[in-house]
Amino acid sequence: MTDVTGETRTVVKERQLKHPPGKVWRALTQKHLIEEWLMACDFKAEPGHEFELQASWGRVSCKVLAAEPQKILSYSWKSQGLESVVTWTLKKTETGTLLRMEQTGFGQDQEQAFRGATTGWNVFLDRLNQVLSSQD
Template sequence: MRGHLFKLRANPNPHWNGVTDCEVLAVVPEKLLSYTWNSSGDEAGRLITVVTFTLTPTNQGTHLRMEQSGFRSDNEQNYQGAQYGWQKFLAELDRVVAGL
C-alpha cells in the first residue's frame, strides 16, 4: 500500500482547484494511516505536508489522533485553512460516529 497515489476532491475556490494529490506513506491496519497532502493551485505554493491518523484503544473505545505536519513559516494562510477544514471534518466525523 505504501506509495499508492490517490486524489481527494473538494469544492474549488478562486485560489484552489479543489484537488489534493496524496501518496500513502504508511499503513498499520487498525493503528495508523499516513499520507502526503499536496494541494494544487496558486495559493498552495507547492506546499507538501504529511497527514497522519493514529488509533489507540482505550477503556471507553478508541482514541483518534490526527496531525498534519510540514507547514512552513511563510504558509500561514495554508495552516489556517487546514486548521479550519480539519476542525469541520472532525466535528462532522464525531457527529456521525455518535449516531452509530
C-alpha cells in the same frame, strides 16, 4: 493544538471517540465513508497508492506512506504549494478510541494554509464523528 518547530509548523488535533478502533479505521480508509466526512477520493489503504481528494476549492494529491490497520495511517498531502504529511494514530481506550491527527510541513510563509488546516480539521473531525455515530 499547534506545534511550532524549526522551519515548519504542525497542526495536531485529538479526539476521544466513543467508537472502537476498528470502526474508526473503516471511516478513515473506506472510500464511501471518507467521502462523507472529508472529500471525494479514490483512496486505498495500501502503502504506495497514489490518490486524489477533490473538493469545490480544488484537489489534493496524496500518496499512502503507511497503513497499519487500527493503528496508524499516513499519507502525503500536496495542494496549492503545500507539501505536507497527514498522520492518523488510533489508540484503544476504555471508552473507545483516542484519535490523533497530525499534519506536518507548513512553512513559515504558508500562514493561510496553516490557519485553514487548523480550522478545517475541526470541521472534518466533527463530520467524522457524525459519520461514526450514524452507523450505530
